[in-house]
Amino acid sequence: MAPVFSHGDLRLYLLSLLDEEPRHGYDLMQALADRTGGTYTPSAGTVYPRLAKLEEEGLVTKTVDGRKTVYAITPAGHAEVHARQADLEGIEAGLADSVRLIADEVRGSVREAMKSLQADLAAARTAQPAREAPPASDDPRVRSREELRRADAAINEFRGQVRADLRTYVARGGELAASVVDDLTTALDAAAREITRAIRR
Template sequence: MAPVFAHGQLRLYLLALLEPGPKHGYELITELSARFGGTYRPSAGTIYPRLSRLEDEGLVTRTDEERKSTYALTDAGRAELAQRRDELTDLEEGISETVRDRAFQVRDDVRGSMRGLRADLEAQARKARATAVPGHSSGESARRDSHARLAEADGLLTRFRDEVRADLRRASAHGTIDTQALEAVRRTLDEARRVLRDALR
């Protein structure tokens, strides 16, 4: 994915996040993640060096309390924020667009995984139809062959379930399972069931 912030934008946004009141570094990280709907979470190695530079520039102050440091705007920080209010408005609009783009990309990744699994099922069904020889086996041999194929099919279904569940959990963590995504999952599963039923007739 493309970088979230252009040069200097994260610095400005940290000032904006501190405007309502003092915050710990972890709170700033959490607020940024929430603002991006979970599609972006800056690391401590990204946030704390910038806070240190803001402190060196006299734009924020740091208060150490036990193991936590609290950051707050100074008068100079508020003045810079006021001077760059228009730039901050543009930045907020850009963030909203970035959130939408990232959500669409995650949702497309989930759909791509679903299409890939569906293609695997269809390929297995075609293979089963191509290799089936009516009347070739009978009695006990036929039951053994059928049982072996059932075990293989059960393994495929388990893998399908586990991979789709992992994709869905990742999408849920990013907050991108909406009504449209759920409907795509439902349609794909219905189609996979239809393909399987046709193969088993």
């Protein structure tokens, strides 16, 4: 769920980022993405007009540093940030709620994936599908190696999907809670025990 900046909120938030340190435009866009857990990635067309407006208002200045234009807050800009601390706290609280919602969604997705895996394992253990009698020349060891390849493929696909989802989430600035990893570890341990019980029967 992307955080919604109400009218004037993005302007104030940009000003607060510049109050921390001077930044160039791309750095501001990256900071916004990081602070919002990847839920909001503004375009240059969104950020630069607001920076230009802040400059017109005398709240920021810009200087050219090589190929980059660096923006810095002015005393008037710092005074506005200081005067609107309550508004900034409200914005920060809204962004934190958005990041928590994403973490909850990731945790729920992991739990659902593990429940589905456990259900599939249980169904495979109890199901007894009708099969034609194998030909006399069919070697059980060959069949076992084929099934082992299928199991490897399924495990690798699951591992790749979960790993990609988690890496993407963290790369976009999301905070991976320890409880999510704990849930994942617990579910994987349970799945491993189910598999061990199934193959020992």
